[in-house]
Amino acid sequence: MTVSFKYWDDCLDPDDMRLMWADAHVSKEWIDAGEEKGQKVHLSRDPDGEAYLTQTEMMYMIGALAEIASGRRLFVDNYDRKTKETKMGIMQVTPEVAQWLGRELGYKNYDIELGENIDLLYWPFINVYFGAAYAKWLFSCDEKERTEEFVARAYKGGKKKANHKSSAPIFQRYLYVKETLLSMRQADSFNELTPQLLENSASAGTQLIHWDSKVSEEDMGAMWSHPDVKKEWTNSGERRGNVRFSHDAKKRPYLSRVEVKAVAEIIISRHLSSRGVKPEALAALAEVCSMRFVQGVRSRTGLMGIDYPTAAWLYKDCGYTTYTVSSVDDLYNPFASMYFGLAYLGWLSQYEGRERSHEFIVQAYLGGPDKVNLQETGPYWKKFLEALRHYEDPKKDQASCCIL
Incomplete structure (x- = not known):
């Protein structure tokens, strides 16, 4: 040597x-x-x-x-x-x-x-x-x-x-x-x-500080146009072109629930409204997958916990090309992660050519479609319903919630 x-x-x-x-x-x-x-x-x-x-x-x-x-x-x-x-x-x-x-x-x-x-x-x-x-x-x-x-x-x-x-x-x-x-x-x-x-x-060596460093100008414009986001960002002193991610005590960047729900609404309305997925359900999945951390938690990558091989497959083989995924870093863009998460939900809804229940879709998303069973993946559905309460209208009957 x-x-x-x-x-x-x-x-x-x-x-x-x-x-x-x-x-x-x-x-x-x-x-x-x-x-x-x-x-x-x-x-x-x-x-x-x-x-x-x-x-x-x-x-x-x-x-x-x-x-x-x-x-x-x-x-x-x-x-x-x-x-x-x-x-x-x-x-x-x-x-x-x-x-x-x-x-x-x-x-x-x-x-x-x-x-x-x-x-x-x-x-x-x-x-x-x-x-x-x-x-x-x-x-x-x-x-x-x-x-x-x-x-x-x-x-x-x-x-x-x-x-x-x-x-x-x-x-x-x-x-x-x-x-x-x-x-x-x-x-x-x-x-x-x-x-x-x-x-x-x-x-490595990079700290996610600003939204503007990961998100396109078009998507940032959509966030500023969202009334709830604009109110939250304005009240916290954010300025256009320099919007900071929130950080926890360990300096990990995360999204507020207002931001998560807004990203879900924008992605659905712009790109995949035909899927019929509710923004509240998509936001709740982000809550369970990543606790709203931009980079995800443990083995789950990004806001929606979508790993690179799955995102690359959706991009290359399934035609979901609105957001580019050339490396795992692309999945630290909240919009890209939400986009591919939504695309994967749509694929799971017709897994093996059959119309799937909401319970199956959530459990398959979080635990894998070939491992859905009451004992191992059943608790995922309960966690999802608990997270959904943060985003649903409190006056609405929780039992009537749905994904698609």
């Missing part, structure tokens, strides 16, 4: 370098070490001369995974004789996994042809990007909700050994490293690392 970098600038884009300098803890560490803005920043070296990332440069869960995977070393390879694949870099990502994540799951922030320049996987941001994306996938692999312990053990020891006693020490090592990293910063300085950390893996 001959790849080596001396400076951060050799393996980061200028925009990523600016993000690193913008982090108060990183910039302090660099300045204390004698680095200067405008000059190349040296990579840290261990006593053997190996380049590595400091604990400030990589924090929490991703830092813990990097620690147990590679010891935070940038230029380390591990060849697996069974799979005949080589794990590379700080997160020990294989080229095959990186290409699969981009091709099948839409992780294209770093849209690179690894076959032409495989050494790009040694670049820290690229390697961590794909490593974080893979960890996020592990949280819901095989269509099951997984624990943090499963992910840590599967990431290092392989999915097949994640529940085997042989991988138990991996999780203990992971917890030790993570606790060490957490203790380095005050609790209120950064989000606590839970599975939700990886909701943002597809847009």
Whole structure:
């Protein structure tokens, strides 16, 4: 292995370098070490001369995974004789996994042809990007909700050994490293690392602040024309061209219920009114899927929890082309997520060529159409009805609610 970098600038884009300098803890560490803005920043070296990332440069869960995977070393390879694949870099990502994540799951922030320049996987941001994306996938692999312990053990020891006693020490090592990293910063300085950390893996280094950065001018115009939205935005001091998303205590962007319902009304009236879906029902599904978080929660992507493969299929094969979906990032546009969510509801309403009940559609949307049963997916219907109360007219009989 001959790849080596001396400076951060050799393996980061200028925009990523600016993000690193913008982090108060990183910039302090660099300045204390004698680095200067405008000059190349040296990579840290261990006593053997190996380049590595400091604990400030990589924090929490991703830092813990990097620690147990590679010891935070940038230029380390591990060849697996069974799979005949080589794990590379700080997160020990294989080229095959990186290409699969981009091709099948839409992780294209770093849209690179690894076959032409495989050494790009040694670049820290690229390697961590794909490593974080893979960890996020592990949280819901095989269509099951997984624990943090499963992910840590599967990431290092392989999915097949994640529940085997042989991988138990991996999780203990992971917890030790993570606790060490957490203790380095005050609790209120950064989000606590839970599975939700990886909701943002597809847009690493990017914080969703403004509506205008994700939504087209046409859709923003429609929002400003909505009387309830205009009143809410005006009362909170928002201005055209610079409308902020609301953020929770962990700085995660979310939509108010007024905003969610407005997006549903606009999408339905403009594009898919023939489906007959009620805006209240669509908004309630967003409530259950994502708790109205722009980036979704856990394994559910975006406002409506629509994953990239499903959206790409609806776009390419079913003719739903009003909104482009070329990467998973496109699904962080509330309008795009709502659009593809509505399209999927329409497809489920005629699943396997049969007219489906409202209960089936909701349960199939949230749990998968091939897994609808009273025991496993029945509670989804109850959650949906509870969420619907936030959007229905209180004078209306709740028992008469419908989707289509």
